[in-house]
Amino acid sequence: MEIVFTENNLLGDEPFTTDEVIAEYAEVKRTSVTRLIRKYLDDLKGVGKLGFQIRPSDSGQKIKIYHLNEQQATLIITYLDNTEPVRRFKKMLVEQFFIMKQELMKRQIIREMEKPVRKGLTDTIKEYMPDDKWAYGNITRLLCKTVTNHNPKQLKELRNAKNSHSLMDVLTSEEFESYQSLEQKVVTLIELGMDYYKIKEVISRKE
Structure with missing residues (x-):
């Protein structure tokens, strides 16, 4: 209850x-x-x-x-x-x-731990995908959809959050951990030379 x-x-x-x-x-x-x-x-x-x-x-x-x-x-x-x-x-x-x-404390701790991972993703995209200006947004939507079955906009609406809220504000600690794990995986895939569509194919496979 x-x-x-x-x-x-x-x-x-x-x-x-x-x-x-x-x-x-x-x-x-x-x-x-x-x-x-x-x-x-x-x-x-x-x-x-x-x-x-x-x-x-x-x-x-x-x-x-x-x-x-x-x-x-x-x-x-x-x-x-x-x-x-x-x-x-x-x-x-x-x-x-x-x-x-x-739960809220765990989410805050995970968020702080996630910052260097997110910076790593941003830096990796800049280095390996400099000509794809939509790469970061597309990958963020992909990760969110994979973890929650909703894109960031849909998730915020579902949880009564404002557009100004960060995606990290609305994820539960369990979703956060899954998101972070996939984010680290994407960094590796980008470094292997995969484009967005190949990354999507790999990420979308069932474990």
């Missing part, structure tokens, strides 16, 4: 949960949670910006869904009665916030 989210699954997003999730898994009324949020609004804002989204309910009315970061969610839980469901939910929440933060 997913109880911790990010806004757009982008590197740099802050993980959050919602008042709906807290109410459901702590087994309390959502109005009780939102009442606590409003009552302790200053406390919550003291540990981060309190986000929210407006969406239509089943009845068609617009409702405000609060987004709470880890500290804010922890505060609200401490204000609830210490029932068994509340204690169980708190443990789940701590675990999922930890997992989400580990």
